Amino acid sequence: MSASLPAEADEAFDRFCRLAQRQLGAPVVLASLISQEGQVIPGAVGLAPDLDAARALPLTLSLCQHVVADASPLISQDARLDPRLSDSGAVRELGFVAYAGFPIVDERDQVVGSLCALDVEPREWAEDDLAVLLDLAEACSSELRLRGERERARRAQQQATRSYRQSGLLLLLSDAFQDALTVRDVARTAARVAATGLGTAFTGLAALERDGKSLSYISMDAFTGDDVERWRRTRLTDDRPIAHVARTRTALFYEDRAALIADFPVVEQMEFMGEARAFLPLVSQHRLIGVLGIGWLQQRSFDDDNRTIKTALAAYTAQALERAQLLEERRDVARTLQDAMLTALPQPEHLAMAAHYLPAGRADRVGGDWYDAVVLPGGSVAVMVGDVTGHDMDAAARMGQLRSTLRAFAWDRPDLPSTWLARLDHAIKGLGLGTVATALAGRIDRVDGGYRLHWSSAGHPPPVLVRPGAGAWALGGHGANDLLLGINPQRARRDHVDDLLPGDTVLLHTDGLVERRGRPLQESLDTLTATAGRLSHLPPDKLVRALTDELVGGQPSDDTALLAVQLRHCPGDAEVTPPGT
Structure with missing residues (x-):
């Protein structure tokens, strides 16, 4: 070893x-x-x-x-x-x-x-x-x-170039798989390469399931009819061509539909396009990971050179599929880790809170945005959002440092949010964290039958107040922002105070919710407040989902975190005099 x-x-x-x-x-x-x-x-x-x-x-x-x-x-x-x-x-x-x-x-x-x-x-x-x-x-x-797969793929590509120098077209297309980061990317790339280099009309990629006993098609484009889903999954013991290829790890080639049905009568029950078929085992390091099926609309003959090119296509597809599966495994682990760092929100009797997080990174699917809420020793509630530069595991690591430090400062000395941010700014320099971030911290108190919000911003978008029947608007106005964290810890920080009513909802968000390339920021902020006002009837858990769906959709260009805090009316509760006022 x-x-x-x-x-x-x-x-x-x-x-x-x-x-x-x-x-x-x-x-x-x-x-x-x-x-x-x-x-x-x-x-x-x-x-x-x-x-x-x-x-x-x-x-x-x-x-x-x-x-x-x-x-x-x-x-x-x-x-x-x-x-x-x-x-x-x-x-x-x-x-x-x-x-x-x-x-x-x-x-x-x-x-x-x-x-x-x-x-x-x-x-x-x-x-x-x-x-x-x-x-x-x-x-x-x-x-x-x-890393091992990347190195092995590099060596395999070099070997393929030497072995299949005569197959120039397919080798030129081999780099098409380099940007395939997901299993579906691999399936789409294999279809495009096969159509361009081999003239196929359709391609089906079936991946081996984790139990090692079944195959599942990634796409069903080659099948027609109303019951195509019944053919998506195949047990390795079934009498179907892809199951046979998986068991034997030997490719099958059929010049027309009749020859295929003669060997596998069950195929006659399937409604599919075309005539000629090839089924290729996808094997990497002597391990089966799937089967690639390719087809043509007309009959087709297969000579030795023809079959060799298809075998090379299967080799590239196998390497890309295995790499994509490893990346998905890594993304799952990384996202689990980030979810663990974004702890569950508290739910005090007088507040209802919900949050939603969407990472932008394509590789790790983690990022540097965070949200947090802490019930402080005196009964006040601290709420925070922040944004560390980056969309990867490194950004998530730095996010974890800042988030944990800020919540500790708020708990240890529950005074005004500006002091929490000032202490965090000094800690970034003193501990050598070497990062720049924006953050917004707030403290919610019950007072005089209503609520009071103290908040301070370090270069972060302002809070948005949503009031049923009155719409929504950004708090603070022009000049409410102070300097970002990690630049100059000597700069003074300010607090802003807003009195709120039971039924109000306060939204704290990161810039991924509103910033769009080529669009003025104020226009995006206006869209946010207009959308939030229209959705003001929703409870926090539905509001955060609806807002991100409408403003971001499923493919955010930047990490996005959104925290909603709804202020409830709790008759009979003792009024809380906010500390530090």
């Missing part, structure tokens, strides 16, 4: 380690790969300077080697009490005591490393901590697999 990454810092794996450290609070987190020569550490946070510079350890100092050897997690509250671990140099020389590590798996499904958290004191690992560590280890595995 050999590690597939050099002994040097890797930004992607460092990022996963930073995410784990923020969630677990462990002093050291490592993403390590094990080989016979030793342990390389592409991802690390908290290492001593000399180890961080070397990014490598001998196996005598490695606890991660046990995760690889056992191909299973290793959890220890106190390694000094574990006979298997107590003599390790990591314990005796480096002083590590508590250890929690989960396997990192490569593209061959082999355990090659570990994502681990270490502590110099005994520690009982919480279930939530271990769940976060497991999710991030799976994200590390997806990253490693994706």
Whole structure:
């Protein structure tokens, strides 16, 4: 076994380690790969300077080697009490005591490393901590697999160029799959390539399901009739051509419909277009991942060269399909992680709150926007939204830092929102977070039978007040914005005060909801207030969905976060005098 990454810092794996450290609070987190020569550490946070510079350890100092050897997690509250671990140099020389590590798996499904958290004191690992560590280890595995697949695809393309130099047209089209990031992208690209290079009339891509016992068509374009859905899914044991190809991993070629029906009578029940058919197994690393069906409207003969070109098409499709599946797996893990960081909103008796988040990134499907709400010790409620530059895992990591720090400042000292933002601005510089962000923080108090909102903006769009029967409008007016976070923490910040009524709804949003290229911002803000006023009868959970559907749709060009807070009338409640007024 050999590690597939050099002994040097890797930004992607460092990022996963930073995410784990923020969630677990462990002093050291490592993403390590094990080989016979030793342990390389592409991802690390908290290492001593000399180890961080070397990014490598001998196996005598490695606890991660046990995760690889056992191909299973290793959890220890106190390694000094574990006979298997107590003599390790990591314990005796480096002083590590508590250890929690989960396997990192490569593209061959082999355990090659570990994502681990270490502590110099005994520690009982919480279930939530271990769940976060497991999710991030799976994200590390997806990253490693994706890199392996990219390298293998590069080598395969070079080999294909040498082997199929005579098939120039298909090879020229091979780069068409480079931008296919989803399974549906792969299906559409395969259809386009087959139509351009082979003159096909239709293409069907059937992917192997996770249970390994069935295939499902991504699209049903080749089928006609009212009951096409009955043919979408095929068990590998069925007497259908794609099932036969999946079982045998051998391509089938039919010059016309009659020849196909002769071998597979069930096909006669299907309503489909055309005559000639070819069914090609999609195999990668000796593993079946699907079947590609291509067809022509007329009869067609298949000579050896003809079949070779189609086999090459299947190879490109298989590589692209596997890469897309790995990307979708990575997106699922990343989105799960972001959902975990965007905790559930509190629901105090006098407020109804709902939020909606849409990421813009095509790759990770995560981003730097956030929303939050916290019930403060005195009964007031802090509400916040923010926007960190970027649409990827790095932006999500920095978002998690700022969000957690801001909610801690609000809870620790529940005074005025401007002081929370000022403290956060100083923390960005003092902790070396190195980021620029916008944010808006507010504090809602009950007072004199109504409500009062104190709020402060760091370069962020203003809150919108929605009042049933009266419409909606932006609060603050011109000049309500202060400087963005992360630029000059010495600049003073201001608070704004608005008195509100029971039944009002306050909307806090990020700029992805309103900013559009080539359109004046004020025009977009006017559209937001007009739409919010028209939808003022909706409760918060339906209002946030309806607003994002109308203003953004399903394909946002920027990350979008929207928080709605409706002020309720609660008879008999004691009035709350807001602090700091």
